[in-house]
Amino acid sequence: MPSQVTNYQCPSCMGPLRYDGASGKLQCDYCGSSFTTAEIEKIYQEKLEQAEQAAVDAAAAEAEQTGEHDGEEWDNSSTVWDAERDGMKIYNCPSCGAQMICDQTTAATSCPYCGNPSVVPGQFHGMLKPDYILPFKLSKEEAVESLRKYYRGKSLLPKKFSASNHLEEIKGVYVPFWLFDGKVSADISYKATRVLSARQGNEMVTTTEYYDVRRAGTVRFTRIPADGSRKMPDDLMDSIEPFDYSELKPFSTVYMPGFLADIYDVDDRESFERAQTRSANTTLSVFDSSVSGYSTLTPTRRDVKVQREKTAYALLPVWMLSTKWNGKNLIFAMNGQTGKFIGDLPVSMGRYFAYLAGIAVPLAAVLAILLKMM
Amino acid sequence: MMKKGTLALLLILAVLLLGTIPAFAETGQSGQNRLPYDISDTAGLMTSEQWQKLETAAEQISERYQCGVYIVTLDDYKSYGSYSSIRSFSEDFYTHYQMGMGERRNGILLVLSMADRDYSLIAYGSDAHYAFTDYGKQVLADSFLDNFGRNDWYGGFSDYVEGCSELLARAASGQPLDVSYESRDGITEEVGTAVVIGVPLLVGVGACEGMRRRMKPVARQSRADEYIVPGGIHLDIKKDVFLTRTVSRTPIRTENRDSHYGGGGTTVNSGGFSGQSGKF
Structure with a gap:
């Protein structure tokens, strides 16, 4: 302990x-x-x-x-x-x-x-x-500046929100991540058609060719990340990917002073489900894209097996920033290595409808004129 | 200017008309060459009741919109002169009988020549040209030609008179029937309105939703494309097996009839007439 x-x-x-x-x-x-x-x-x-x-x-x-000792001890169990x-x-x-x-x-x-x-x-x-640690490269000041930049060009951001900087908390956290290596084996069958149309005299001749298509093979993946912390929203952690693993260091606590760090509380088995789904989806897409030249393609059978190979445990650097807006907590995350910044922003419905009117009304006027001229 | 020979032929025609239908023996108030009725059924295609009914309707419409609505039926227009077409006969007829209403002599005339089943539909006067656009005349002709094709003469004339009334009413409200309001591609006014409202709304919502999505970019990753090992894709089986082939043949439709109406409006010839002619 x-x-x-x-x-x-x-x-x-x-x-x-x-x-x-x-x-x-x-x-x-x-x-x-x-x-x-x-x-x-x-x-x-x-x-x-x-x-x-x-x-x-x-x-x-x-x-x-x-x-x-003579055995005299205070019994403070009721108060401690x-x-x-x-x-x-x-x-x-x-x-x-x-x-x-x-x-x-x-x-x-x-x-x-x-x-x-x-x-x-x-x-x-x-x-x-942990097996590895990816040291922070970006400072707190850079994270705050990134937040400011993130507000720029967001047309639907409420004016009051962007005008006042109400940053409540900012912290650099080493987030526990599982990095999965694996191999996906897939065997997929498709029904495909190739449709060719050509004019012959006063007729359009359409030829439809039917094919059975099969693709089978493997796709290897390395270090698919899945965070092992219940405190961290999975979608937020997914959104700051990718990390540059070439800068991973063997784990040492010396990179930690000045930052927060958590150990995992979601084990590798549970986290693997996310990596499994992602790798299977990519494999299906890779196989689908290997079938070309057809007009239609319909999968009829999909056998996909995800095999887990190596698993590494790493602490990856994340800047977490939080603000409050209309009583709601807004959380932003920045990749502490690459600077990729992400977070959901509030939307001003007033601005939304103003933009809608600004686009639709002039366009309607132009269309009305064009239709009149036709 | 009308040629002397043509004038002579028209005089003969007038004599013939006067001889066949007693009504033509009367003369109009303003001159010798005015027809007393709007409907002249020389070919005898209608009963007197039918004629009376249509004559009354045509008179009322002509009065209401100050634009004459006329019908003339003949056995053979060629017997009245050496006309190259029923169209040129109709224009001479209209001019000779000083048809039309008001100073501009606004009017529309339908002539049927039964010998070769020819018809001509012409309009004269700026108000008539405004009301009876090229497209409007085609719609009007479509409304009666199907009846004439079945030898339903009264049905066809009724459709013509009613159609004239509708087109004049539209013109009076400032919206004459033209391709602008009912396009050749079948776009009705309602569809046009839907396009004017719907398309900008869709574009606007699409653009705004795009902006809104930029405000909410946080999402779980569903793929792992970036983590594929270089050279890690191995397709061991890659089979494409041909099964069968089917062939279907579809007749190609001929070009759209309405494509003649390029820019809408009314085409007026040097004689001041607009119109069309053909067979029924």
């Missing part, structure tokens, strides 16, 4: 470090020092080994002390909140000592009291350890 929280601290001034996507280094905002991820990983590996040794020593000392039973976890901030209450999937956060970025390395032990 993870209970330890780590602040990556500046080896020079002990200030909190945060990962800077632009430079790819860990930055100290207090003394201005910056460190490569490899440097910090090395320092913290040494610290971890020392801490483990200290923990072994402390346990031995405690065992000795327990033997000396059992946070874990409610699906929450309590951590102590290593900077200020304050208690942080997070939900069970939180893997990186910031202390609400001192603001220092904190990572819960224990969340990533065993099966929960």
